[in-house]
Amino acid sequence: MGYVFSDGQFYPEDAPAIFSNNRGFRFADGFFETIRVFNGKPLFLEHHFSRILDSLKAYQMDRPINFALQKIEREIIELCEKNSVLQGGRIRITFTRKAGGFYLPTSRDFVYTIEAMAIPNNRFELNGEGLKVDIYPDIKKDVNKLSIYKNIDCKLYVLAALYAQEKGLDDALIQNYKMGIIEGTSSNVFLVSNGVLYTSTLEDGPVAGIMRMQVINLALENNIKIYECTLSPQNLLAADELFLTNAVKGIQWVSSYRTKRYYNDMSQKLTDLLNETAGAMNTV
DSSP states (O other), rough: OEEEETTTEEETSSSOOSSOOOOHHHHOOEEEEEEEOOOOEEEOOOOOOOHHHHHHOOOTTOOOOOOOOOOOOOHHHHHHHHHOOOSSSEEEEEEEEOOOBSSSSOOOOOEEEEEEEEESSOOOOOOSEEEEEEOOOOOBBSSSSTTTOOOOOOOHHHHHHHHHHHTTTTEEEETTTTOOOOEEEEEEEEEEEETTEEEEEEGOOOOOOOOHHHHHHHHHHOOOEEEEEOOHHHHHHOOEEEEEEEETTEEEEEEEETEEEEEOOHHHHHHHHHHHHHHHHHHO
């Protein structure tokens, strides 16, 4: 039997933990954070907590005095222990505004729910078989001040993932209304051309991923040139490599976009560097 941590209490994972007046359920009034676990401990938690604070400000939710990094870390580790997530795992924290009101809320306070589940690997593994991707054509992503956060209104990503499944693809790439390639259904996008890394600029509307930031930092620390810019479909066709990143899977290399084929040399190099960083941070 697993558990969730919701509004300050542990509940069995199959027990009701929210009510029908929850504003996340009613209005998608909230956001979430996904965190990788190494050796039973949350990885890059300081960066995730910083994004949580930024998200609270963007969604106009008030931070209580006792809401601190150390508190969240204790709750995550205790939940991991209760759920036997002692090695690799994934955490999801969902933040919603407290119940009350209709479109106009009656409160700026929030509640949050933490979920924890084990995953097989206690390190980042580069996928052995490359992903097949294409562009999702039906809906484009709006670019606004909330674009860079992980909004719980995920219908664009859900529909794009269903499109990929219907087409026999592993993932679909999302565009903004200026036709820039900005992200995958649960990932940021990087391409490599002549040994130089490129990723979509935050001004184009991708989620400001924690793993995106880690890859950028690793590149800078290892003298790999990297640019944040607008990515076009033409850039995909000219690239030597294409890979996707997120906090749980790390780096996933893409083998094909339509008729284009890619290598994975940079993907493997960055995965090795990422594991060195994660191992140094979470040494038992």
